Amino acid sequence: VERTFIALKPDAIQRGLVGDIINRFERKGFHLLGLKFVQPSRQLVEKHYEEHLGRPFYEGLVNYMTSGPVLASVWEGKNIISSSRSLLGATDPSKAAPGTIRGDLATQVGRNLVHASDSPANAEREIGLWFQPEEVQSWSRALKKWINEEN
Ligand code: GTP
Ligand code: MG
Numbered sequence: 001v002e003r004t005f006i007a008l009k010p011d012a013i014q015r016g017l018v019g020d021i022i023n024r025f026e027r028k029g030f031h032l033l034g035l036k037f038v039q040p041s042r043q044l045v046e047k048h049y050e051e052h053l054g055r056p057f058y059e060g061l062v063n064y065m066t067s068g069p070v071l072a073s074v075w076e077g078k079n080i081i082s083s084s085r086s087l088l089g090a091t092d093p094s095k096a097a098p099g100t101i102r103g104d105l106a107t108q109v110g111r112n113l114v115h116a117s118d119s120p121a122n123a124e125r126e127i128g129l130w131f132q133p134e135e136v137q138s139w140s141r142a143l144k145k146w147i148n149e150e151n
Helices: 010-014 018-028 042-048 058-065 080-088 101-105 120-130
Strands: 002-008 031-038 070-077 114-116
Touching: 002 018, 002 080, 002 120, 010 018, 010 058, 010 070, 018 070, 018 080, 018 101, 031 120, 042 058, 042 120, 070 080, 080 101, 080 114
Parallel strands: none
Antiparallel strands: 002 070, 002 114, 031 070
């Protein structure tokens, strides 16, 4: 099984959408391993989004992501990296399908509510940036045989 890093961005917090968004991950059957509410430093966000350094939207992106607290989380599940990005919908909410988080709840690319890692290597890199190892729990759910055919 894969792990991924999910962050509820400052607009999700300000708009009171934490419960709604977390609920979608829980109902999907994903397994929560870590959760914390953090005011990210500029340095952390610059590292997190280093692949976008030099893009025209980079400065605005860093300002947006440091504008208030973020809910950082680690989740586990089968194919969770691609599956969680499907739950989020397209980067630009105006192009995101109804039923997705961005499609249902957002309208603009610069206020798109949530981040999900885009590859296994980036997931591990991002988990390491945002979490200490002891902040990520390993625990077993009684429900697991009802979510995963093979355990
Ligand atoms: P993340 O999960 O946040 O990484 O989004 P993504 O993987 O769907 O998109 P990408 O990594 O390409 O872009 C990172 C973030 O930069 C996006 O989520 C947007 O918030 C922002 N962004 C990307 N492209 C644009 C753009 O063209 N204009 C603006 N204003 N913001 C952009
Ligand atoms: Mg991305």
